[in-house]
Amino acid sequence: MKFLLPHRYKKIGTIIAPLGLGLWLCMQLGYIKKLLVYFFGQPQMSYEVSPHHAVNVTTAILGFLCFLGGLYFVSFSKEKIEDEWVQRTRLDSFHFAAFLQIILTIAGFVFMMIAGDPGEGGMMLFFIVLVFLFWLSFIGRFNYILHVKYKQ
Amino acid sequence: MKNTVKEERIKKQLTQVQLAEMVGVSRQTIFSIEINKYVPSVVLSLKLAKAFGKKVEDVFKLEVSD
Numbered sequence: 001m002k003f004l005l006p007h008r009y010k011k012i013g014t015i016i017a018p019l020g021l022g023l024w025l026c027m028q029l030g031y032i033k034k035l036l037v038y039f040f041g042q043p044q045m046s047y048e049v050s051p052h053h054a055v056n057v058t059t060a061i062l063g064f065l066c067f068l069g070g071l072y073f074v075s076f077s078k079e080k081i082e083d084e085w086v087q088r089t090r091l092d093s094f095h096f097a098a099f100l101q102i103i104l105t106i107a108g109f110v111f112m113m114i115a116g117d118p119g120e121g122g123m124m125l126f127f128i129v130l131v132f133l134f135w136l137s138f139i140g141r142f143n144y145i146l147h148v149k150y151k152q
Numbered sequence: 153m154k155n156t157v158k159e160e161r162i163k164k165q166l167t168q169v170q171l172a173e174m175v176g177v178s179r180q181t182i183f184s185i186e187i188n189k190y191v192p193s194v195v196l197s198l199k200l201a202k203a204f205g206k207k208v209e210d211v212f213k214l215e216v217s218d
Binding site: 079081083088146 | 176184185196
């Protein structure tokens with residue numbers, strides 16, 4: 001496969017993806033803001049134009065990019081021995097992830113028809129979850145087959 | 153498709169790791185072939201047969217359902 005990265009990227013991805021997610025969650029939960037206020041005090045100007053806000057936004061972007069990059073590295077790295085069975089397992093895992101995504105997309109829309117319009121934010125969140133669910137289910141299944149199920 | 157990879161490997165006193173190294177695949181690949189969860193490619197089948205010193209049709213046999 002032409003698109004696969006060398007195996008060492010998998011380790012890098014395994015480290016930076018959770019770090020990025022943690023950083024992004026810290027920003028979302030307001031911990032970064034609290035830390036900035038604790039170390040540098042309340043901003044003297046309006047929060048939206050303060051350096052605190054700039055640091056907060058930069059942290060969020062950096063965290064999210066690390067998470068995306070980490071997912072890419074984990075998903076598209078070769079295994080130590082990349083043979084035909086590993087390639088078939090990778091393909092099967094893509095099928096599994098796509099199938100799961102379709103099922104959840106349908107279930108989500110049926111739920112929205114019953115429960116009502118979730119609003120712009122709700123829809124945005126729904127689509128973000130769908131995208132990440134694809135990659136996380138692919139990574140989960142592929143590594144489960146390779147390193148748990150056939151470990152015997 | 154049935155295969156006698158496990159029997160042949162044991163006859164040759166090879167571990168899954170040793171056989172995997174001989175034919176250039178992972179140990180999991182050998183394991184999945186042995187438990188009939190994976191049908192190998194023609195190239196890998198030929199390599200396995202060669203490693204056992206047998207003809208490919210002696211190691212891999214078609215079943216009625218194939």
